[in-house]
Amino acid sequence: MWRIVVSVFAAALLAGGADAQSVSLTDQRDVAYTKLADGFDFPVGKPDAQGYYKARGYRPNGHLGEDWDGTRGGDSDLGDPVYSIGNGVVVFARDVHQGWGNVVIIRHSYRERGDIKTVDALYGHLDTMLVRNGQRVARGEKIGSMGTAHGIYDAHLHFEIRKNLEIGMSRSAFAGDLSNYYDPTEFIKTHRRLEGPGGNYAVAINTFRRDATINFDLAKNYSASRSVTSTAPGAAKKTITFERVTPLDD
Numbered sequence: 001m002w003r004i005v006v007s008v009f010a011a012a013l014l015a016g017g018a019d020a021q022s023v024s025l026t027d028q029r030d031v032a033y034t035k036l037a038d039g040f041d042f043p044v045g046k047p048d049a050q051g052y053y054k055a056r057g058y059r060p061n062g063h064l065g066e067d068w069d070g071t072r073g074g075d076s077d078l079g080d081p082v083y084s085i086g087n088g089v090v091v092f093a094r095d096v097h098q099g100w101g102n103v104v105i106i107r108h109s110y111r112e113r114g115d116i117k118t119v120d121a122l123y124g125h126l127d128t129m130l131v132r133n134g135q136r137v138a139r140g141e142k143i144g145s146m147g148t149a150h151g152i153y154d155a156h157l158h159f160e161i162r163k164n165l166e167i168g169m170s171r172s173a174f175a176g177d178l179s180n181y182y183d184p185t186e187f188i189k190t191h192r193r194l195e196g197p198g199g200n201y202a203v204a205i206n207t208f209r210r211d212a213t214i215n216f217d218l219a220k221n222y223s224a225s226r227s228v229t230s231t232a233p234g235a236a237k238k239t240i241t242f243e244r245v246t247p248l249d250d
């Protein structure tokens with residue numbers, strides 16, 4: 001009986017979080033407990049991104065997130081802290097290799113006009129990760145540091161906010177438009193203050209079912225190829241382009 005109740009609850013949560021997405025998870029039994037987010041901040045220079053600028057914005061079917069860079073330029077922001085934008089639970093944290101490097105995804109539930117909604121926030125190219133899958137995190141908690149995806153980019157944070165909780169690292173299987181994604185800055189600016197966090201909330205986890213076919217450990221790590229093909233890391237960094245690395249890349 002408890003199992004059935006949890007299933008229905010989780011499915012309802014997911015459907016609410018995904019807005020217009022039709023999500024059928026009738027057999028979804030995996031849930032985690034998270035504090036509702038009481039608002040969202042920027043992931044760098046908390047809370048208002050002070051000292052950072054948006055080098056690239058969200059573009060539907062193009063760049064599905066934002067690139068945040070330090071105003072000091074170059075790799076001066078390498079190792080700078082990256083913060084959770086709100087209360088939530090980590091649903092993904094690992095080295096994805098390819099064009100991604102280390103990636104953390106945090107699931108945030110929040111109350112808006114009486115409804116509970118849920119989004120995934122993705123933090124990519126991290127130099128270090130300080131959280132693990134399943135860990136609960138608080139608004140403003142340091143979750144990692146800005147990196148280069150193993151040296152293939154100038155240091156920056158690639159940051160996405162998804163309304164569809166099934167995307168995970170399988171972006172190519174989902175439409176890259178506003179049906180699945182938010183414009184991150186617009187989302188944060190319109191959700192700075194929300195109703196109080198209240199108690200623990202059950203949110204569905206293990207929803208990245210498309211990722212099951214990916215063997216992250218076997219994915220090519222471009223830092224290795226760079227080290228043997230060039231003695232000038234800076235030059236190599238510029239020759240590996242977004243398109244050449246992988247469709248997953250950003």
Ligand SMILES: [Zn+2]
Pocket residue numbers: 056063065066067157158159250
């Ligand atoms: Zn990017």
